[in-house]
Amino acid sequence: MRFLLDDEQRAFAHSLDALLTAADTPSAVRSWGAGDHTAGRALWSRIADAGVFALAVPEAYEGVGPLPVELAVAFVELGRHAVPGPLVETVAAPALLTEPGLAKRFLPGLASGETIATVAATNGSYPLEDSYALDGDAATTLLALDGGGLRLAPGHGPVRTSIDPARRLTRPAPGGELLATGPQVTAAAAHSLTWARLATAAQALGVGLTLLDRTVAYVKQRSQFGVPIGSFQAVKHRLADAKVALEFARPLLFGAALTMDPADVAAAKVTACEAAYTTARTALQLHGAIGYTAEYDLSLWLTKARALRTAWGTPGECRGMVLNS
Amino acid sequence: MDLDFTADQDAFRAEARAWLHAHVPSPPLPSLETEEGFAAHRAWEAELAADRWSVVSWPAAYGGRDAGLLRWLVFEEEYYAAGAPGRVGQNGINLLAPTLFDHGTEEQRARILPPMASGEVVWAQAWSEPEAGSDLASLRSRAVRTEGGWLLSGQKTWSSRAAFADRAFGLFRSEPDTPKPHQGLTYLMFDLRAPGVTVRPIGRLDGKPAFAELFLDDVFVPDEDVIGEPGQGWRVAMSTAGNERGLTLRSPGRFLASADRLAALWRAHGRDPFTRDRVADAVIGARAYQLFTYAGASRFLDGEPIGPESSLNKVFWSEYDIALHETALDLLGGEGELADTTDDEGGGWAEGYVFSLAGPIYAGTNEIQRDIIAERLLGLPKGRR
Numbered sequence: 001m002r003f004l005l006d007d008e009q010r011a012f013a014h015s016l017d018a019l020l021t022a023a024d025t026p027s028a029v030r031s032w033g034a035g036d037h038t039a040g041r042a043l044w045s046r047i048a049d050a051g052v053f054a055l056a057v058p059e060a061y062e063g064v065g066p067l068p069v070e071l072a073v074a075f076v077e078l079g080r081h082a083v084p085g086p087l088v089e090t091v092a093a094p095a096l097l098t099e100p101g102l103a104k105r106f107l108p109g110l111a112s113g114e115t116i117a118t119v120a121a122t123n124g125s126y127p128l129e130d131s132y133a134l135d136g137d138a139a140t141t142l143l144a145l146d147g148g149g150l151r152l153a154p155g156h157g158p159v160r161t162s163i164d165p166a167r168r169l170t171r172p173a174p175g176g177e178l179l180a181t182g183p184q185v186t187a188a189a190a191h192s193l194t195w196a197r198l199a200t201a202a203q204a205l206g207v208g209l210t211l212l213d214r215t216v217a218y219v220k221q222r223s224q225f226g227v228p229i230g231s232f233q234a235v236k237h238r239l240a241d242a243k244v245a246l247e248f249a250r251p252l253l254f255g256a257a258l259t260m261d262p263a264d265v266a267a268a269k270v271t272a273c274e275a276a277y278t279t280a281r282t283a284l285q286l287h288g289a290i291g292y293t294a295e296y297d298l299s300l301w302l303t304k305a306r307a308l309r310t311a312w313g314t315p316g317e318c319r320g321m322v323l324n325s
Numbered sequence: 326m327d328l329d330f331t332a333d334q335d336a337f338r339a340e341a342r343a344w345l346h347a348h349v350p351s352p353p354l355p356s357l358e359t360e361e362g363f364a365a366h367r368a369w370e371a372e373l374a375a376d377r378w379s380v381v382s383w384p385a386a387y388g389g390r391d392a393g394l395l396r397w398l399v400f401e402e403e404y405y406a407a408g409a410p411g412r413v414g415q416n417g418i419n420l421l422a423p424t425l426f427d428h429g430t431e432e433q434r435a436r437i438l439p440p441m442a443s444g445e446v447v448w449a450q451a452w453s454e455p456e457a458g459s460d461l462a463s464l465r466s467r468a469v470r471t472e473g474g475w476l477l478s479g480q481k482t483w484s485s486r487a488a489f490a491d492r493a494f495g496l497f498r499s500e501p502d503t504p505k506p507h508q509g510l511t512y513l514m515f516d517l518r519a520p521g522v523t524v525r526p527i528g529r530l531d532g533k534p535a536f537a538e539l540f541l542d543d544v545f546v547p548d549e550d551v552i553g554e555p556g557q558g559w560r561v562a563m564s565t566a567g568n569e570r571g572l573t574l575r576s577p578g579r580f581l582a583s584a585d586r587l588a589a590l591w592r593a594h595g596r597d598p599f600t601r602d603r604v605a606d607a608v609i610g611a612r613a614y615q616l617f618t619y620a621g622a623s624r625f626l627d628g629e630p631i632g633p634e635s636s637l638n639k640v641f642w643s644e645y646d647i648a649l650h651e652t653a654l655d656l657l658g659g660e661g662e663l664a665d666t667t668d669d670e671g672g673g674w675a676e677g678y679v680f681s682l683a684g685p686i687y688a689g690t691n692e693i694q695r696d697i698i699a700e701r702l703l704g705l706p707k708g709r710r
Contacts, residue, residue, distance in 0.1 A: 237699070
C-alpha cells in the first residue's frame with residue numbers, strides 16, 4: 001500500500017497549474033459570465049491539449065482512460081484556478097455513451113475537447129438530479145435524460161444566471177434525436193453520476209485550497225491595530241479549521257478515485273464540498289468588506305463554492321448514499 | 326497510488342483476527358477507570374503479551390513482532406473491530422516507549438520495555454502542574470542532584486492512570502536559573518510507590534478516578550532513570566509529544582469500529598431520520614481519518630518525518646470522537662443517559678462520551694494545535710496567545 005500520488009501525477013498537477021497560472025483565468029471567468037466564450041474556449045483547448053478530457057475516455061475511443069485518479073488530480077487544479085465551463089459534464093458524458101455506436105460517434109470528440117458536452121436530467125427518472133444543463137449556450141452537445149431515455153437536445157431554453165455568475169443554467173429544448181432507451185440508460189446514468197460527483201469533489205477541493213491560500217496571503221499583509229491580522233488567534237483558528245477540513249477531504253477524494261464505489265464517491269463529494277464551503281465562509285469573513293465585492297477576484301471562488309455544494313447531489317443525497325438510505 | 330495490502334499483510338490480519346476472536350473477553354471488562362477494571366485490564370495486557378500481541382510494532386527482543394507501521398495499523402483495525410478492551414498500558418507503550426527507542430540506553434530498554442509490554446508495570450504520565458498546563462515549559466517541580474541520582478520535589482497533576490499505575494515519567498527543573506524556561510529540564514522516571522510520593526486520585530466528570538495529583542517530597546531517583554542528558558529534557562519530551570499527536574495515539578481502527586457500532590445502532594433504531602446525516606458524517610469521518618493516516622504512513626515510510634501536520638490529526642480525531650458519541654446519545658434518547666451498563670444499548674456510549682470530552686484538552690489543547698497549524702503549516706505570524 002502506498003497511498004500517495006506518484007511523481008508523474010504530481011508533475012501533471014504542476015504542469016496544469018503552470019498552464020492555468022499563465023492564462024489569466026480570472027479575466028476568462030468574467031467574460032464567460034458575461035456570455036462571451038472566446039477566452040474560455042481558448043482555455044478549454046489548452047486544457048484539452050494537456051489531455052484532461054481524454055482521461056474519462058477509454059483508449060478504444062481515442063482517450064487514455066478511464067483514469068479517475070489522474071482526473072481527480074486535474075480537477076483539483078481546474079478548481080484552484082476557477083476555470084469556467086461544463087468541465088464536469090464533459091467528463092461525465094462518456095459514461096452515458098457506452099453503447100458502441102454512440103461511443104464511436106461521440107467519444108473521440110469528447111476526448112479531444114472538440115466536443116463541449118453538458119447534461120441535464122429533466123425529470124426524476126434517473127439518479128441524475130441536476131435538471132439544469134450548465135452552460136447550454138456554450139456546449140456543442142446537450143444531452144438530456146427524461147422519461148423517454150437519453151436525447152440529443154436540439155437546443156436550450158433561456159439562459160438563467162446562477163449564484164456563481166460563471167455558471168449559466170439552461171433547460172434542454174424538447175425533441176431532438178433519441179440516442180438510447182431502456183434500463184441500460186438508467187445504469188449508465190448511475191455510472192455517469194459517479195464520475196460527475198468525483199470531478200465535482202475534486203473541483204470543490206481545488207476551490208477550497210485557493211480560498212485558503214488567498215486568505216492566508218491576505219491576513220499576512222492586512223494590518224489593523226498596528227499588526228497583521230493573521231497574528232490574532234481568532235483569525236488563525238478559523239484558518240486552522242479550514243485547513244483541517246480540506247486536508248481530511250483530500251484523502252477521501254483520492255480513496256474514492258481508486259475504488260470508484262458510489263458510496264465512497266458520495267462521501268468524498270459531500271466532504272470536499274462542505275470543506276470548500278466552510279473555507280469560503282471563513283475567506284469572506286476574514287477579508288471583510290472587500291471580500292463581499294464582485295470586483296475583487298475572491299468572489300470567483302466564493303460563489304463557486306456555494307454552487308458546487310449542491311451540483312450533482314445535495315449534501316443530504318450524498319450522505320444518504322453513504323448509508324445506503 | 327494504491328490501497329492494496331500485500332499477501333503477508335493480509336495473512337497477518339487473518340492471524341490477528343483469529344487470535345482476537347478466540348481471546349477477546351465477553352462480556353466486556355469493567356471500566357478501566359476503576360480499581361477492579363484496572364486489574365482486569367492489566368491481566369488482559371498479560372494475555373496479549375503471552376502471544377506477542379501487546380506491542381506488535383516493537384522489536385521481537387522486547388516482546389514485539391517487528392511488525393512495522395502498516396501492520397500495526399492493520400492490527401489496530403482488527404483489535405477494535407473485535408471489540409477488544411481499552412489499553413491500560415497505552416501511556417507507556419505510546420508515549421514512553423518511543424522516547425526510550427529514540428533517547429534511552431540499551432540498559433533502559435532491556436529493563437523497562439518487557440514489563441511494560443506485559444502489563445506488569447503500568448505507566449502514568451506526569452507532565453502538567455497546577456501552574457503549567459499549555460505553557461508546559463513554565464513547570465516548577467525540581468530535580469536536585471544527590472549522590473547517585475536526583476531528589477524530586479513539587480506537584481504534578483492531571484496524571485492519567487496514576488490512581489492505579491506503578492510508575493510515572495515526566496519533566497523536572499534540574500537547573501533553576503536558565504535564560505529560557507525550556508532549558509534546564511530533565512526527563513525522569515519514578516516509582517509511584519517510592520517514599521515521598523503521595524497520590525491523590527481525582528474524579529473526572531463521571532466521578533471515576535481517571536487521573537491523579539502527585540505530591541513529591543524528596544523522592545529519590547537513581548541516575549539510571551534519567552532519559553537522555555540532564556538538562557536536555559525538553560528536546561527529549563517533545564519527541565514524545567510529536568509521537569503522541571502523530572500517528573500512534575489514536576489509531577484509525579478505533580474510530581472505524583466506533584462508526585460501525587454507531588451505524589448498527591442507527592439501523593436498529595429504524596434508521597432514525599433525525600440523526601441520519603450525523604451518522605453518515607461519523608461513517609465518512611472514520612474513513613477520512615483512516616485514509617489520512619494511510620497517507621501519513623506512506624510519507625513516513627518514504628522517509629519523511631511526522632511534523633506539525635500531526636496537529637491536524639489531533640484536532641480532527643478529538644472533535645470527531647465527541648460528535649460521534651453525541652450522535653449515539655441523541656439516537657438512544659433516554660436510554661443514552663444510563664451510565665451503569667457497558668452494552669451498546671446504554672452506558673457504554675455514555676462512558677465513551679465522557680472520555681471523548683477530554684480529547685480536545687489533553688495531549689496539547691486544540692487551541693495550541695490550531696496555533697501550530699496556523700503558524701507552522703500556514704505560515705502566519707506569531708502573536709500573543
